[in-house]
Amino acid sequence: MAAVRGVRSVEMEVADVGRATEFYTRVWGLSEVERRGGSCYLRGTGAYHHILALHPATGRGAFRRVTFDAADRKTVDSIHRQVNEQLGPIAACQELKLPGGGYGFGFKDAEGRNLAVVCDAADHRDVADVADRPRKIAHVNVNSADHPAATRFFCEGLGFRVIDETGGLLFLHCDNTDHNSIVISKESRNTVNHVAFEMADLDSVMRGAGRMKDNGYPIEWGIGRHGAGNNVFAYFAGPEEFPIELTGEVMQVGPDYVPRGPEHWKFPPGRADQWGVTAPHTARWKRIQDMFGFSADGQIVS
Ligand SMILES: [Fe+2]
The missing domain is CATH 3.10.180.10 (2,3-Dihydroxybiphenyl 1,2-Dioxygenase, domain 1)
Structure with a gap:
């Protein structure tokens, strides 16, 4: 495959x-x-x-x-x-x-x-990390009204495999060492949940979040550390309320990684991340997680 x-x-x-x-x-x-x-x-x-x-x-x-x-x-x-x-x-x-x-x-x-x-795109040669600047897209989290079918398509069409599953999420791993590159949310509509941009380290996530606060973009959820994927997260409503995340320290995995299911990834009552520091997500975050679908005319790539 x-x-x-x-x-x-x-x-x-x-x-x-x-x-x-x-x-x-x-x-x-x-x-x-x-x-x-x-x-x-x-x-x-x-x-x-x-x-x-x-x-x-x-x-x-x-x-x-x-x-x-x-x-x-x-x-x-x-x-x-x-x-x-x-x-x-x-x-x-x-x-x-x-x-x-x-x-x-x-x-x-x-x-x-x-x-x-x-x-074969015209990619760049200067690829050194720069403090406080995103490297790449770490993952896209997509809402799916039919998550078994969506998961089957991402696996059999694009070569992903399910690397972990929680009560609400399926984490999909592809041909790299990142724990996941696509997350499927078990929802009722086919919108985009959020896009995560990867920072080089924890301090860059923290300072990036500070920069957001300084510019009038409060943290909608976080800062915390997720269970599956072990990554640090801070979620924001960006311009026009697009749901965006700063993340870092994404777990690196090899073929020997053992997937786990919803029972393993349950947090104790009152917890939503590994640290127990973050407040629950805001009502605004909940709203914007389901606000943006895909446009109709996006099939053409030339
Ligand atoms: Fe995320």
């Missing part, structure tokens, strides 16, 4: 690209790499050409696409075959003319998510 090796980028449709860009550069710590047709493309400190694209919204705010990285063309072709088998005919693989270019394909999954798989 061919597998993706992580989330390369996430695309959002926002009402005000200029204001969102100002936030994601000055406050969140990304760097602008390209502007095209009213859209802005931003990188982290890692290699990916861009990890976030901001597009002008045609209606209400939405996620346009989640793009996965693949090792090479052979892997992209194999994953394309696997997705075809799961979903029926999808658009062919092609040379991409998007910022960063590369080779790949896009499609809409059975629950309406716009997904893409890309290799």
Whole structure:
């Protein structure tokens, strides 16, 4: 089974690209790499050409696409075959003319998510960590109205495996050493729960959270340390209330990792993280976790 090796980028449709860009550069710590047709493309400190694209919204705010990285063309072709088998005919693989270019394909999954798989993009060579700046997308958490079917698709189509399961979440691991790159929330709608950006270390998460507070973005949940994945978390409502997370110290795993189930990952009453420090999430966080779906026109990736 061919597998993706992580989330390369996430695309959002926002009402005000200029204001969102100002936030994601000055406050969140990304760097602008390209502007095209009213859209802005931003990188982290890692290699990916861009990890976030901001597009002008045609209606209400939405996620346009989640793009996965693949090792090479052979892997992209194999994953394309696997997705075809799961979903029926999808658009062919092609040379991409998007910022960063590369080779790949896009499609809409059975629950309406716009997904893409890309290799050979024009990635960066300067990949040293920079304190307080995000490296990459650590994970995307997607809500699913049919989580068994969604899980089956991510596993059999894109090569993930379930690495842990809690009462409400399925953690999916792919061809890298991160504990998870996709999380499926067992919900009733097919929206995006949140997008997590990975910081280099705990202090960077803490200082990033401080920078958010300084700029009028209070912590909606956290700071805490999750059970499954062992990562530190701080959740925020970003510009236009997009649900975003700063995370760090994500557990690194190998093939010998033993998955565990909901009974193992239960916290004692009154606890929602390993430390017992964080307050419960705010009502606003609960609301924005289910506020953004995928736009209709996200299938085209060239
Ligand atoms: Fe998360």
